[in-house]
Amino acid sequence: MKSPLPRGLTIASGLLALVLGTAPALAAKDVVLAIGGQPETLDPYNTNTTLTTAVTKSFYQGLFEFDKDLKVRPVLAESYTVSDDGLVYTFKLREGVKFHDGTDFNAEAVKVSLERVLNPENKLARYNQFNRIDKVEVVSPYVVKITLKDAFGPFINSLAHASAAIISPAALAKYGNKDIAFHPVGTGPFVFEDWKQTDYVKVKKFDGYWKKDFPKVDSITWKPVLENNTRAAMLQTGEADFAFPLPYEQTAALQANDKLDVIIGPSIIERYVSFNTLQKPFDDIRVRQAINYAINKEALAKVAFNGFASPAEGIVPEGVLYAHKMKPWPYDPAKARELLKEAGYPNGFESILWSAYTTTTAQKAIQFLQQQLAQVGIKVQIQALEPGQRTEWVQSWPDPKTAKVRMYYAGWSSSTGEADWALRPLLSTEAWPPKLNNTAYYSNEEVDAYIAKALRSVKDEEKAELYRKAQEQIFKDAPWAPLVTEKNLYATSKRLSGVYVMPDGNIEASEIAVSE
Structure with a gap:
């Protein structure tokens, strides 16, 4: 028997007809996936958001991919060899694969895609993920050789990342570096059909897909739904077959619905607050330490995440290779006030707290942080940024000084599964915006050296030690307030299979299927 809608959802679901009125009509094997935000591009090389790459995986594939446990498995590459010095990788490619435009996937396509991101003039967001490549050479139609500038231990993991997609060279020639973002052409199970930026991305079945018996559905509609309760309502009313993330407080109600499967999955997603260390008062380590002491992480996990999170135990969460576990900052508002006084702010100060997200969970989190900081005299104005604001004001800001x-x-989340991509894009000097996401503008020469040396190392013990030193130094310098590591909560209709949320928060739907 279907459970009644939780209080507050009846009105929300009643509005869904208006919300979905612009979406395409659905048939029996059309699936709606309700997601928590809007993709800002359909170019996987020009985004740093996991949600966007989840959508682009519908039509793009790379040489490798991660399975549900973040283990690497081959896709468009069948095998590879590595030279003794760790500099030259030779890949044997899968034959008989077609792009959606009918052209052949081959070594030249790999070369074109990688050389595009390696060209600094293209100014692609993922440039720093691949800039250790020296050259890409076509050995034969289905053998490609990649030479690195320096040994780079996580190279295969980088190629397994969803951003490392192989794009049709013919499509790139037709649409150009920028407009390919609106006309994606890959080798994946689905062909791009339509993108209404605030409403949906729709993809349809690719009849020429190389993997036998797939895809098993006619189309997928990726539906951005920013409000948690509305996503839950869409599941309850059958207007969506999948929703992520979900409001944690509605877990019991969703589990009571016999038409839904509710999944609580492991996560390597860490939430944090970064401090602009170039600006007062955050250039003072005592202020940054004070904020860490001022926040009750246990209470935050309960208030904003309904208990589906735990205090962050360091800079890199458990489950990421080479993560180093540390004790969370204790909640000690008296210590926070003492440090603020020492730093010259006995009465606190005023500042601004932005959120990278507009979800209701994020809203709860920043409201909680605002209240906590007020108790030690720090008065912050809070604002949840829309995607365009986030890109312009934070990720693309050209001058660190302003x-x-x-x-x-x-x-x-380290979508490559190891500590490099949890540290280098966020906490190395080379990662200051607009290059990557070091929004703290943090810089420590020792940390940079540890990260660089670990990248070149091929010895597990040495890498573990270098990453440990880096994480301990970062924790000591406190450019962040590490907050919580959350759980992944999502649900699917009983008719749906082959869709799951990975530990990094990405969504895998390449083998999606529905029962009649």
């Missing part, structure tokens, strides 16, 4: 970001609530 950056307006002060305190920034955000989250990150």
Whole structure:
């Protein structure tokens, strides 16, 4: 028997006809996936958001991919060899694969895609993920050789990241570096059909897909739904077959619905607040330490995440290779006030706290942080940034000296599964915006050296030690307030299979299917 809608959802679901009125009509094997935000581009090389790459995986594939446990498995590459010095990788490619435009996937396509991101003039967001490549050479139609500038231990993991997509060279030639973002052409199970930026991305079945018996559905509609309760309502009313993330407080009600499967999955998503260390008062380590002491992480996990999170135990969460576990900052408002007084702020100060997200969970989090900081005299104005604001004001800001970001609530998951991509894009000097996401504008020469040396190392013990030293130094310098590591909560209709949320928050739907 279907459970009644939780209080507050009846009106929300009644409005869904208006919300969905612009979406395409659905048939029996059309699936709606309700997601918590809007993709800002359909170019996987020009985004740093996991949600966007989840959508682009519908039509793009790379040489490798991660399975549900973040283990690497081959896709468009069948095998590879590595030279003894760790500099030259030779890949044997899958034959008989077609792009959606009918052209052949081959070594030249790999070369074109990688050389595009390696060209600094293209100014693609993922440039720093691949800039250790020296050259890409076509050995034969289905063998490609990649030579690195320096040994780079996580190289295969980088190629397994969803951003490392192989794009049709013919499509790139037709649409150009910028407009390919609106006309994606890959080798994946679905062909791009339509993108209404605030409403949906729709993809349809690719009849020429190389993987036998797939895809098993006719189309997928990726539906951005910013409000948590509305996503839950869409599941309850059958207007969506999948929703992520979900409001944690509605877990019991959703579990009571016999038409839904509710999944609580492991996560490597850590939430944190970064401090602009170039600007007063955050250039003072005592202020940054004070904020860490001022926040009750246990209470935050309960208030904003309904208990589906735990205090962050360091800079890199458990489950990421080479993560180093540390004790969370204790909640000690008296210590926070003492440090503020020592730093010259006995009465606190005023500042701004931005959130990278507009979800209701994020709203709860920043409201809680605002209340906590007020108790030690720090008065912050809070604002949840829309995607365009986030890109313009934070990620793309050209001059660190004039950056307006002060305190920034955000989250990150190492989508390559190891510590490099949890540290280098967020906390190395080379990662200051607009290059990557070091929104703290943090810089420590020792940390940079540890990260660089770990990248070149091929010895597990040495890498573990270097990453440990880096994480301990970062924790000591406190450019962040590490907050919580959250759980992944999502649900699917009983008719749906082959869709799951990975530990990094990405969504895998390449083998999606529905029962009749």
